[in-house]
Amino acid sequence: MNMKLNSVIIFILILISMIITLILHAQTFSLLTSGQSPQVLTPDPWYIIRQTELAAHSFPSYTWFDPFTHFPDGAIIFWGPFLPLLGGLLTQISGSGNEKAMILFVSWIPVLAAILTIPLTYCFGKEIKGEWCGVAAALLIAVMPGSYLIRSMYGYVDHHIFESFFMLAYSLFLVISFNRLYSGEGGPKFKVAILGGGITGLMLGLGMINAPTMVIAAGITTCFVILAGYQLIKLTKTLLPFSILIGISSCMGAIITLQFFTPDKTGEVPFILDPVSLASFLFIPVLFGVFLLAIQIVIQKTHLSHQKIFVAVFLPVLTLAILLFLLIPGYATKILNGVQDFFSSTPTNFAIAEYHPLNLDVAFFNYHVMLFLLIPALILLLITGIRKHNSNIVYLLLWTGFVGVLTIINIRFEILFAVPLTLTSAYFLDWLFHFNDQRTEIYNEESCQNSTYKIINWKKRPVALIALVLLIGAVGISLCISSIIATADYNYQPYIASEDWVEGLLWMKNETPDPGVDYYQVYHADSFRYPDSSYGVLSWWDYGHWITTIAHRMAVTNPFQANLDMAAQFFMSRSEKPADLITSENSIKYIITDADMLFDTMQMMMRVYSRDATPGQYMGLISINDTATGKPVSSIGYRQPFYESMVTRLHVFDGSSMRGERKILEQEGTPVPGTDMLVIFPGGPDPEISESITRPLKDIEALQHYRLIWESSTSLSTTDEHDIRKVKIFERVPGATIQGEGTIELPMITNRGREFTYRQQSINGSFILPYSTNQTAWPVHATGPYRIKETGKVIEVNEEMIQGPSLS
Numbered sequence: 001m002n003m004k005l006n007s008v009i010i011f012i013l014i015l016i017s018m019i020i021t022l023i024l025h026a027q028t029f030s031l032l033t034s035g036q037s038p039q040v041l042t043p044d045p046w047y048i049i050r051q052t053e054l055a056a057h058s059f060p061s062y063t064w065f066d067p068f069t070h071f072p073d074g075a076i077i078f079w080g081p082f083l084p085l086l087g088g089l090l091t092q093i094s095g096s097g098n099e100k101a102m103i104l105f106v107s108w109i110p111v112l113a114a115i116l117t118i119p120l121t122y123c124f125g126k127e128i129k130g131e132w133c134g135v136a137a138a139l140l141i142a143v144m145p146g147s148y149l150i151r152s153m154y155g156y157v158d159h160h161i162f163e164s165f166f167m168l169a170y171s172l173f174l175v176i177s178f179n180r181l182y183s184g185e186g187g188p189k190f191k192v193a194i195l196g197g198g199i200t201g202l203m204l205g206l207g208m209i210n211a212p213t214m215v216i217a218a219g220i221t222t223c224f225v226i227l228a229g230y231q232l233i234k235l236t237k238t239l240l241p242f243s244i245l246i247g248i249s250s251c252m253g254a255i256i257t258l259q260f261f262t263p264d265k266t267g268e269v270p271f272i273l274d275p276v277s278l279a280s281f282l283f284i285p286v287l288f289g290v291f292l293l294a295i296q297i298v299i300q301k302t303h304l305s306h307q308k309i310f311v312a313v314f315l316p317v318l319t320l321a322i323l324l325f326l327l328i329p330g331y332a333t334k335i336l337n338g339v340q341d342f343f344s345s346t347p348t349n350f351a352i353a354e355y356h357p358l359n360l361d362v363a364f365f366n367y368h369v370m371l372f373l374l375i376p377a378l379i380l381l382l383i384t385g386i387r388k389h390n391s392n393i394v395y396l397l398l399w400t401g402f403v404g405v406l407t408i409i410n411i412r413f414e415i416l417f418a419v420p421l422t423l424t425s426a427y428f429l430d431w432l433f434h435f436n437d438q439r440t441e442i443y444n445e446e447s448c449q450n451s452t453y454k455i456i457n458w459k460k461r462p463v464a465l466i467a468l469v470l471l472i473g474a475v476g477i478s479l480c481i482s483s484i485i486a487t488a489d490y491n492y493q494p495y496i497a498s499e500d501w502v503e504g505l506l507w508m509k510n511e512t513p514d515p516g517v518d519y520y521q522v523y524h525a526d527s528f529r530y531p532d533s534s535y536g537v538l539s540w541w542d543y544g545h546w547i548t549t550i551a552h553r554m555a556v557t558n559p560f561q562a563n564l565d566m567a568a569q570f571f572m573s574r575s576e577k578p579a580d581l582i583t584s585e586n587s588i589k590y591i592i593t594d595a596d597m598l599f600d601t602m603q604m605m606m607r608v609y610s611r612d613a614t615p616g617q618y619m620g621l622i623s624i625n626d627t628a629t630g631k632p633v634s635s636i637g638y639r640q641p642f643y644e645s646m647v648t649r650l651h652v653f654d655g656s657s658m659r660g661e662r663k664i665l666e667q668e669g670t671p672v673p674g675t676d677m678l679v680i681f682p683g684g685p686d687p688e689i690s691e692s693i694t695r696p697l698k699d700i701e702a703l704q705h706y707r708l709i710w711e712s713s714t715s716l717s718t719t720d721e722h723d724i725r726k727v728k729i730f731e732r733v734p735g736a737t738i739q740g741e742g743t744i745e746l747p748m749i750t751n752r753g754r755e756f757t758y759r760q761q762s763i764n765g766s767f768i769l770p771y772s773t774n775q776t777a778w779p780v781h782a783t784g785p786y787r788i789k790e791t792g793k794v795i796e797v798n799e800e801m802i803q804g805p806s807l808s
Contacts, residue, residue, distance in 0.1 A: 006131075013135050017142035018118045020479070024143070025111040025153050027486035031493070032155040037502050037550070038103045041155035042495040043559040046545035048083055048157045052106055053099065053549075055081075055088025057520040064264045065525040067517055069544060070562035071536035071554040072586050076525055078263050078273040082210035083109070083159050107155045113165045114152040117419065118142055120165075124172045125423055127179060128392050129430050136471055137426035141419060143478040145485055146366035147411070148418035153486065159211045160415050166207030168419045170217050171399060173200045174249070175392045178228070181241050193241040197248025204249060205256025208278060213416070215278055216403070221246070221285040223398050228391035229292035235389060239296050243289040250286045254279035264525040358408045366481065369474035370425040374404070377428035393427075400424045425474065432467035497546050500712030500726040504592070505551035507710055508537070508729060511777075512553070512590065519552045535589035540567055540597055540605065547592070556588060568608035571597065574644040580705050583732045591706065591730040593651040595716055598693070599636075602647065618642040622691050637689040643696035646703075651728055652693055654748075655703035655770065657759045661695045694722060702760035704768035706730045709778035711750050723754055731778070734804035735768040736797045742790035746771055751779030775799040 032039045040046055047069070054063045062081040067074040087106040096105040121141045125134030141148075152161040177196025181189050207214035225246060232239050261275040364371055378397060385394040400420040406413040497505075516533035517523075536556040537547050544558030557567045566582060571593075573579040582588070597605070606613035622637040642648055649655060690697050707730060714726040738744075744767050746758045760767055773782045773796050786795040 010131055010135055014119060014122055014138055017138045018115050021115050021118060021142045022111065024149065024482050024486045025114050028154045028156075028492055032107065032496065033104065035499050035502060037506070038100050038107070039155065039496045039502075040103060040107060040157050041153060041492060042158075043542060043545050045155065045157040046497075046549045047558070048087070048159075049103055049106070050545070050549040051077075051081075051084035052087035052091065052102065052157075054520060054522060055084045056091040056102065057088075058522050059088045059092055060085065061522050062260075063522045064262065065523055065528065067523055067528055067530065067534075067554065068519065068548045068552075069555050069558045070560075071534075071556050071588075072530060074523075074525065074528065074530075075558075075560070075562060076264055079159065080209035080211055080261055082206060082260075083157070083162060087157070106157055110152045110156050110158070110161045111154050113161045117165055117168060120168050120172055121419060121422065124168065124175065125426050125430075127172070127175055128396060128423075129427050132433070133426050133430035136429055137422045139471070139475050140370065140422035140426060140478065143475055143482050144418050144422065145478055145481040146362075146418070147414040149482050149485060151415050153492075162210045163207070163213050164415050164419055166203055166210060166214060167217060167416055170200060170203040170207060170214075171220075171395065173203055174221070174224075174245075175395055177245055178242070178391060178395075181245065182232075182237060188238055188241045190241055190244065193244040194248060197245045198252060200245070201249040201252025202256070204253030204282065205260075208253060208257040208282075209260045212273060212278055213413070215281050216406070216413075216416070218250075218281045218284055220395070220398050220402050222288055223402075224391070224395045225285045225288045225292070227394050227398075229289065231389045231391055231394075233292065233296050233299065239289070239293045243286075243293045246289045247286050250282045254282045257282070356411055358411050358414065367421065368477050368481075369470060370421055373425045373428050373470070373474075374400075374421065377424045380428055380431060381424065396420065396423060396427070429467045429471050432470075433464045435463040435467075497550065498714075498726065500714050501543070501546060501594075502550060504710060504712055504727045504729055505546055508547075508551040508553060508590070515554055517554070530587075535587050537590045537592060538567060538570060538583065538588045539592040540571070540594070540601055542601070543592065543594065553590075556586065564608055568605045571645065571647040572602075572605050572609035572613075573646050574641060576646070576649075576701070576703050576705070579646045580732075583705075589732055591650065591732065593647060593728050593730070595651065595724060595726050597647050598651060602642075602645075605647070618645075620689050622689065635691060636693075637691050638693060638696075639689055640697045643690075643698075643700055649700060649703055650706060650730055652724055653700060654708045654728075654756055654758065655706045655730070656757065657702035657743075657761055658694075658696050658700040660698035660700070661690070692722075693724070702758070703770070704735050704760070705732055705770055707733060707770040707778075708748075708750065708780050710780060711752055711754070713752055725750075725752065725754075733770050733802050735770050736772075736801035736804065738767045738769055738786075738795060738797065739765060740767055740788055740793070740795070741765055742788050744769070744786050744788050744795070746773070746786045747783045748780065749783050755783075769797055770802065771797070772799040772802045773797050 028041055032041065040049055050066075050068070051063065055061075062085055064077050065074055066077060069075045087102075087109060090109075091102050091105060094105055096102045118138050118141065122134035122138040125137035127134075147160075148164065150156065151158065173196065177192060177200060180192045180196065204214065204217060207217065225242075229239055229242070232242065257279045258275055261278065263273070263275070378401060381393050381397040381400075384390055385397055400417075400423070403413060403416045403420055407417040513533070513535075515535055516531040534554065537551070537553045538556045539547060541557040541559055541561055541564055544555035544560075544562070547553050547555040548558070557563045566586070570579045570582045570591075573582075583591075594601070602618065603615050606615065606618065618639055618641050620637045620639065621634045623634050643652075643658075688697070708728060709731045710729040711725040712727040716722060716724045716726070741762050743759055743761050746769075747755070748758055748771065749755050758771055760769065769786065771782055773785050775798055776782075777799075786797060787793065788795070
């Protein structure tokens with residue numbers, strides 16, 4: 001096989017890898033574009049869409065403060081502007097002016113990044129081992145499942161894939177530059193050092209303004225500088241060009257960081273997110289590079305052994321570092337706390353999946369053969385790097401080991417592990433494939449990089465056959481897993497806004513009052529003040545970015561867990577008074593509830609609401625004999641605290657009062673594994689649980705300040721009794737105070753044609769009524785006047801009476 005044919009085959013394999021990546025990563029396209037409005041995948045990318053809209057309208061400006069989330073304070077943005085600015089620039093170039101076209105356009109960015117990763121991975125593999133190592137790595141990364149696949153799918157418009165991309169690009173150009181500096185004969189290659197440092201620094205800087213995790217590269221590079229510098233000193237090769245390379249790279253990375261990473265500072269900025277702190281970390285490799293260069297100069301001048309010099313110098317430096325930490329404890333504490341927060345596996349609040357340690361079962365499922373190859377591959381890298389003084393191999397070892405440990409501690413780093421894992425596996429498989437050649441000393445590093453392969457007698461090369469089978473097996477298994485993950489819409493359905501939500505939020509955007517803050521304006525934290533007309537929209541944190549980006553309204557909570565405790569205190573409150581205090585003090589005008597908040601989400605709200613709250617205090621399982629089969633069937637039962645929570649009173653009862661129905665259920669049975677709930681059996685005297693979500697055990701008071709104004713079409717049940725809709729929107733109003741005694745009733749009809757009756761019992765001879773009987777602007781409206789049940793008295797209430805004084 002001649003070199004030309006060899007190159008053609010490699011080109012075809014790389015092209016096939018890129019096509020496979022495109023097909024796999026575009027599988028979510030139909031799911032995200034089939035509704036009334038295009039969507040993105042998972043909640044966080046919705047906020048990138050919000051930032052991209054701002055960037056497209058005010059490019060090249062970037063908003064570091066956003067009043068449309070974390071209301072009523074607004075949010076300081078502490079992550080980099082790279083992706084929003086890139087999306088905004090491409091939107092302007094393409095002319096994708098409206099929101100729908102912009103979402104469709106920028107949703108391809110993560111797919112493009114995954115495709116571009118293929119040739120970069122190939123180049124890295126080729127640089128450290130040879131062309132076929134690069135091909136193997138490209139094939140493996142093309143079908144890589146797990147976090148890498150999911151976070152680079154069409155519509156996952158977030159910074160994660162670019163964390164991996166820029167880490168790879170930085171590492172590739174660093175390794176290439178190092179190779180060119182010390183390959184061949186001749187003196188120091190300063191032009192290579194300057195050019196390589198510039199390109200490497202550009203990748204470092206772009207990575208830093210994408211996400212602060214790029215600072216990991218500084219840690220890896222520091223270790224690389226120490227080990228590579230030691231090897232160069234040992235081999236009597238000058239460190240000067242290497243120090244220039246690292247110096248230019250770090251300087252350019254720091255300049256880009258300081259120039260483009262400029263969050264508004266109205267208070268104390270977290271140490272690890274402060275641009276000056278981030279930039280200072282980038283200079284750590286430079287300090288070690290200069291330090292090692294000084295050691296080399298001393299060795300050359302004194303002709304002493306490098307081992308003695310290292311011991312003589314490193315001990316005082318270590319002592320000095322310890323003294324600095326002791327003498328400046330505040331700064332040292334900030335550094336340690338920042339590093340701890342950055343790498344901690346303990347979530348800052350609750351239920352953020354990416355803050356958990358790596359699940360080994362999931363890891364073996366996703367990485368299978370590659371994970372089994374990892375340990376022998378790392379050992380091989382270590383031996384090769386030391387014996388052959390191959391610093392680039394040492395870099396791959398450091399990269400894989402460092403990121404691998406971080407991934408075990410915290411799975412948010414899993415996406416950074418994908419590329420070095422494939423490169424390490426490919427390196428080992430390439431070595432295994434040429435095992436016989438190495439034993440006969442025919443094969444070496446140079447021949448590997450320029451090898452052409454003849455027809456192989458597999459009987460004489462069983463180890464090569466094993467390597468080929470392992471590669472094909474790893475690619476095949478990954479392709480099967482990735483195909484299952486990529487094509488299973490049910491995996492992604494829970495992470496997109498349902499049609500009920502999209503319809504409701506678009507209705508809110510068009511029909512609710514303008515909050516008085518321009519959605520497309522860039523604001524600054526030190527000068528912005530909310531106008532009196534502004535108001536917040538409260539829901540659970542999962543839905544905050546949808547509210548901001550789709551409805552163009554100010555979300556109180558968001559997936560960054562802003563105001564998480566406030567939301568939990570409101571929705572789990574068992575009395576309207578403290579809940580209403582929250583809304584009135586924080587200018588919250590609208591409440592959006594989702595049926596999921598009654599079930600799985602409620603368990604999260606319980607834990608935030610009170611550390612002592614458990615699911616068993618709100619729910620249980622009831623075992624009832626099925627009339628058709630005669631066999632026991634378990635269903636969810638509800639306790640009184642469930643009915644008294646604000647979320648239930650809003651979403652199930654529409655704010656109306658309900659009469660209690662005491663049930664005869666026995667408080668005994670078997671525990672439900674993993675919870676404190678019991679399976680309850682009928683027949684006993686203890687009325688502590690009800691089998692119906694609409695039938696509380698005790699009386700439920702009406703809500704006086706909240707009225708239903710819109711509901712979605714999807715119903716949880718086909719029966720009238722359980723006709724509870726998926727999404728509901730409520731308005732907080734002062735309410736009209738009307739004198740009277742007894743129970744007052746108002747017939748209502750929703751925008752879906754569902755009829756219900758709002759009821760309220762008088763308190764101290766008066767009612768506070770949230771619904772008007774005429775002139776309402778909402779599609780949910782009364783079909784008649786209020787009527788006091790006991791006396792038959794009819795009462796009309798207009799909208800002016802309901803609104804009363806302005807919201808406090």
